[in-house]
Amino acid sequence: MFGLMAATRIYLYRGRCDMRKSFDGLCGIIPAELGADPLSGSLFVFVNRRRSMVKLLYWNRDGLALWYKRLERGCFILPERWTEDGLIERHDLTTLLEGIVPNKMEKDTS
Structure with a gap:
């Protein structure tokens, strides 16, 4: 898979992405939608309209690398929180890729 350093910035593209797009697309x-540089070493996450496919694009020392996952059933759950520029936390990426649905913690009042 890919090495994800703790300092790696992770951007989630909020629009619906045409999964026919490859490196150049x-x-x-x-830069147009996220205001970032694709060669910066950041990780960029793209999801299709039905949220059944995800692509991760990142710079890997000497070239761009693309990681792609397609679900046979269900859909990816997008994180509820992200910054205006699309940044998400490493934990949010992990839960998205693993299909974990976070539960809300409630205080026991009994």
Whole structure:
């Protein structure tokens, strides 16, 4: 898979992405929509309209790398929180890729 350092910035593209896009098409979205540099070492996450497919694009030392996952059933759950510029936390990416649905913690009042 890919190495994800603790300092790696992770951007989630909030729009619906055409999964036919590859390196050049996704690299065009990054500066235009996320205001970031595709060669910065950051990780960029793209999801299709039905949220059944996800692509991760990142710079890997000497070139761009693309990681792709398609679900046979269900859909990816997008994080509820992110910054205006699309940044998400490492934990949010992990839960998205693993299909974990976070439960809300409630205080026991009994």
